[in-house]
Amino acid sequence: MPRFSLIVPCFKVQGFLRECLDSVLRQSFGDFELIAVDDCSPDGCGAILDEYAERDPRVKVLHLPENVGLGRARNAGMPEATGDYLFFLDSDDTLTPGALRAVADRLAEADEPDVLVFDYARTHWWGGTRRNALAQVLAEAGAGTFTAAGYPRILDLLMVVWNKVYRREFVAEHGFAFPPGYYEDTPWTFPVMLSARRIAVLDRICLNYRQRRQGNILSTTSRKHFDIHDQYERAFAFVAERPELAHWRPYLHRKMGEHCLDILGKPDRLPAADKAEFFRRTAEMFRRHRPQGAPVDGEVAALTGSWAGYLLRRQAARAGREAARRADRMRRTAAARARAGWAGLHAYRPLDENLVVYSASSHRGVLGDPAAVYAAAREIAPWLRGVWVVRDAETAARLPPGVEHVIVGSRRHLEVAARAKFFVNDVNWPGTPAKRPGSVHIHTHQGTPLKYLGADLLDKPGARLGFDVPRMLRRADRWDYSLVANRHSELVWERAYPCHFTSVRTxxxxxxxxxxxxxxxxxxxxxxxxDHTVVLYAPTRRDYRRGGHVDRIDLARFAADLGEGRTLVVRLHPSLAGGPARGLGLAELARRGIVVDATDEPRPADVLLAADALVTDYSSIMFDYANLDRPVVVHADDWPSFTASRGAYLDITAEPPGHVVRSYRELSWVFASGAWRDEESARLRADFRERFCEFDDGRAAERVVRALLLGGAMPGPAIRVPGQASAPDALTSA
Incomplete structure (x- = not known):
C-alpha cells in the first residue's frame, strides 16, 4: 500500500501537463501512486498520460468516455486509490522539490491526522512567485493536531482542495465526494474541515499554484458562477444533517454571503445583465439560511436590502474611497512641502561639527560596519552625537536602548540630514537631501566584492534588472571616503564606482x-x-533566477549526513529573508530542530563566531569568516551559470579559501572524510587570508573614528606577512 495516492484530473492542459507529472515523479520520496484521469480532453493530454504510464509503473491512467468536469473526474480516480492519503493535484500546478518527503515526515510526526494542510506559492505567468499571504496562520498553528473549532483561523486559508492531503479511510468513512459544477471545492472543503477530528499543518511551500495569464476557469465571464448557490446549499445541508455541527451555521452563513458578494463585485465574473438576478438569489438564500439571532453587519448587511440599495452602497463606498485618496494625496503633498521647507531652512544654518548620521542596510537598524563605527565613536569620542536613520517605527522599536534615531522622511530626519557634518552608511543614501559643502560622507560598503557591482553591471542586463546604474553613480558622487579591507577591494571599487572619493585602508x-x-x-x-561542531551554510542569491532563490542542496539530507555531534546552521542572503525561500523547507526543518535558521540574526558576527566551519557558494561572507582562520568549503556546482549572469572579479574556484566541491556527493564526502579541515584546507585558507584580510587587524573602527571623524593621525593597519605575526604599515590613500 503506497503512502500517497495523487489524483490528477486532466482537461486541455497539454502545455503544462508534463511539468506537473515530472514534479511528482522526480520527488525524492517515491512511495506513491499517480492516478491520472483523462477527462475526455480534446488535446494531447491522453497521449501524454499514456506515454508516462508506459515509462513509470507508478502512473495509472483512466480515460473517461465523456467530459464530466473537475469534481467528478476526481471522483473517478478515488476508487482506484490504495494509498494511505489522498492528494488532489491540479494538472497545471506543480509540487516543489522535496514536498512529498516533507508531507510524509509531518504526517508521521502528527501521528496520522485526518487532514494535513500545507502551504503554497502563486507562480505567475510572467515569472514572479509570491507565497500565500496567510502563511502565518500555518506558522502559528503549532506542532500538535486540532479541530477547526479549536483553531478556527485554519478556515481563513484559501478553501480549496489542493492545499491539503486527506486520510483515505477518513474520506471513505464520511463518504465525501465532489459534486458536479463550477465551485466543486466548496461542498468538499467545508464538510471535510468541519468533520475532521485531527487536523495538522505543515509550514512549508509544497505546491506551486500556477496563475495563468488569462486566469483560471473561475475568472471567466459566465452565468456558470450561479453554481455557487447550489454548492453552498450542499454545504448547508451537510451541516443541517449533523447536530454536532450546528454551531457552525453562523460562520457558514456569513462565509456564503462574503463569497457571493466577492463574485458579484468583480467586474469580469458575471454578464452585466445577470448581476441583479445573482444578487437577488444570493439575498434570498442569505435570508433563508440566517440562523436565529445571528448578527448581520459589515459588507454582508447589503444582502438584507435591495439590488438598488446595494448599488447605492457600492457607489457611496467608491466615492468615499476616492475622496479619501484625494485627501491623502493632498495631505502628503502638503507634508512633503512642509518638510522640504523645514529642511531648506536648516540648510542655511552652520553644520554641526559633532553630529554624525548613521544608516545601514537601507535603514534596517544598527547593523554592520556603521554599527561598529558608532560603537567606537561612543567610546573614543563620546561628545560626538550619533543619530540613526531607520525605516519605520517597527524598526525603531527594535533598536538597542539609548540609541537616538529618526524615521526616514520625517521632519526630524531632514533636519539632522541638513545639519550633520558626517554621514556613515554601507549603501547609498537616497537622492535627497543634497550634499552640503563641508559635510563628509563615509561609505563602508558591505564586504569584499566577489560579484560585479556598480558600473561593471552595465554589461550584465540580467543582474541589473530594475537597477539604475547612472542614478546609483550620481549618489556615489557624494562619497568622500571609501573604506577598504584589502587591495583587491580598493581596485574593484575604484573601477566599479568611477567617482571622486578617497580609498582608505582601514x-x-x-x-x-x-x-x-x-x-x-x-x-x-x-x-x-x-560539544557540537557547528557547520554554517550561507548561500548567496542567484541573478539568473527571478526572485534570486535556487535550492542548491537538500538541507535535511545534509544535516543527516553530517552525523551525530554536528549542528547545521543556515543563514540565507538578507534579500531572500522575506520571500518564499524559507517556506520551501527551511522554516519547517528549523521547527523540527533538524537545522537552526539564523537568517534573522541581526549580528552576522555572532553567527560566524559560533561556527566551526563555513559552507558557502559565492557569498562575500567568506571574506569576513576568513578572519577567524576556520575551515571553509566552497560549493560551486553552478559557477559557470553564476559568472555568466552576474560576473565575478576573481575565480573563487581557482583561488578558494578551502576545498571546492562541485556536487552534493563531493560536499558530503569532504565532511565524512575529514578533508574539510585537513592540511590542504589550512594552506588554502592561509593564502586567502593573506590576500583578503590584509587590513583587518581589529582596529578598523578606531581608525575611522580617529582619522575620519576626529581628523587625527591614521593608525597604520597591521599587514599580514607570511611567517610573521604582523607588521605595521603606513596608510596609503588613492
Whole structure:
C-alpha cells in the first residue's frame, strides 16, 4: 500500500501537463501512486498520460468516455486509490522539490491526522512567485493536531482542495465526494474541515499554484458562477444533517454571503445583465439560511436590502474611497512641502561639527560596519552625537536602548540630514537631501566584492534588472571616503564606482569583533550543545533566477549526513529573508530542530563566531569568516551559470579559501572524510587570508573614528606577512 495516492484530473492542459507529472515523479520520496484521469480532453493530454504510464509503473491512467468536469473526474480516480492519503493535484500546478518527503515526515510526526494542510506559492505567468499571504496562520498553528473549532483561523486559508492531503479511510468513512459544477471545492472543503477530528499543518511551500495569464476557469465571464448557490446549499445541508455541527451555521452563513458578494463585485465574473438576478438569489438564500439571532453587519448587511440599495452602497463606498485618496494625496503633498521647507531652512544654518548620521542596510537598524563605527565613536569620542536613520517605527522599536534615531522622511530626519557634518552608511543614501559643502560622507560598503557591482553591471542586463546604474553613480558622487579591507577591494571599487572619493585602508569595522574575539551567546540561545561542531551554510542569491532563490542542496539530507555531534546552521542572503525561500523547507526543518535558521540574526558576527566551519557558494561572507582562520568549503556546482549572469572579479574556484566541491556527493564526502579541515584546507585558507584580510587587524573602527571623524593621525593597519605575526604599515590613500 503506497503512502500517497495523487489524483490528477486532466482537461486541455497539454502545455503544462508534463511539468506537473515530472514534479511528482522526480520527488525524492517515491512511495506513491499517480492516478491520472483523462477527462475526455480534446488535446494531447491522453497521449501524454499514456506515454508516462508506459515509462513509470507508478502512473495509472483512466480515460473517461465523456467530459464530466473537475469534481467528478476526481471522483473517478478515488476508487482506484490504495494509498494511505489522498492528494488532489491540479494538472497545471506543480509540487516543489522535496514536498512529498516533507508531507510524509509531518504526517508521521502528527501521528496520522485526518487532514494535513500545507502551504503554497502563486507562480505567475510572467515569472514572479509570491507565497500565500496567510502563511502565518500555518506558522502559528503549532506542532500538535486540532479541530477547526479549536483553531478556527485554519478556515481563513484559501478553501480549496489542493492545499491539503486527506486520510483515505477518513474520506471513505464520511463518504465525501465532489459534486458536479463550477465551485466543486466548496461542498468538499467545508464538510471535510468541519468533520475532521485531527487536523495538522505543515509550514512549508509544497505546491506551486500556477496563475495563468488569462486566469483560471473561475475568472471567466459566465452565468456558470450561479453554481455557487447550489454548492453552498450542499454545504448547508451537510451541516443541517449533523447536530454536532450546528454551531457552525453562523460562520457558514456569513462565509456564503462574503463569497457571493466577492463574485458579484468583480467586474469580469458575471454578464452585466445577470448581476441583479445573482444578487437577488444570493439575498434570498442569505435570508433563508440566517440562523436565529445571528448578527448581520459589515459588507454582508447589503444582502438584507435591495439590488438598488446595494448599488447605492457600492457607489457611496467608491466615492468615499476616492475622496479619501484625494485627501491623502493632498495631505502628503502638503507634508512633503512642509518638510522640504523645514529642511531648506536648516540648510542655511552652520553644520554641526559633532553630529554624525548613521544608516545601514537601507535603514534596517544598527547593523554592520556603521554599527561598529558608532560603537567606537561612543567610546573614543563620546561628545560626538550619533543619530540613526531607520525605516519605520517597527524598526525603531527594535533598536538597542539609548540609541537616538529618526524615521526616514520625517521632519526630524531632514533636519539632522541638513545639519550633520558626517554621514556613515554601507549603501547609498537616497537622492535627497543634497550634499552640503563641508559635510563628509563615509561609505563602508558591505564586504569584499566577489560579484560585479556598480558600473561593471552595465554589461550584465540580467543582474541589473530594475537597477539604475547612472542614478546609483550620481549618489556615489557624494562619497568622500571609501573604506577598504584589502587591495583587491580598493581596485574593484575604484573601477566599479568611477567617482571622486578617497580609498582608505582601514579594514572592515564590523570584522573587528572577529579578529579580537568577544562574547557570543548564539549557541546557548539556540540550544546547541557546547560539544557540537557547528557547520554554517550561507548561500548567496542567484541573478539568473527571478526572485534570486535556487535550492542548491537538500538541507535535511545534509544535516543527516553530517552525523551525530554536528549542528547545521543556515543563514540565507538578507534579500531572500522575506520571500518564499524559507517556506520551501527551511522554516519547517528549523521547527523540527533538524537545522537552526539564523537568517534573522541581526549580528552576522555572532553567527560566524559560533561556527566551526563555513559552507558557502559565492557569498562575500567568506571574506569576513576568513578572519577567524576556520575551515571553509566552497560549493560551486553552478559557477559557470553564476559568472555568466552576474560576473565575478576573481575565480573563487581557482583561488578558494578551502576545498571546492562541485556536487552534493563531493560536499558530503569532504565532511565524512575529514578533508574539510585537513592540511590542504589550512594552506588554502592561509593564502586567502593573506590576500583578503590584509587590513583587518581589529582596529578598523578606531581608525575611522580617529582619522575620519576626529581628523587625527591614521593608525597604520597591521599587514599580514607570511611567517610573521604582523607588521605595521603606513596608510596609503588613492
Amino acid at each position: 579594514g572592515s569595522p564590523r570584522n573587528d569583533v572577529l579578529v579580537n574575539g568577544g562574547p557570543c551567546d548564539f549557541r546557548e540561545r539556540h540550544g546547541i550543545p557546547a
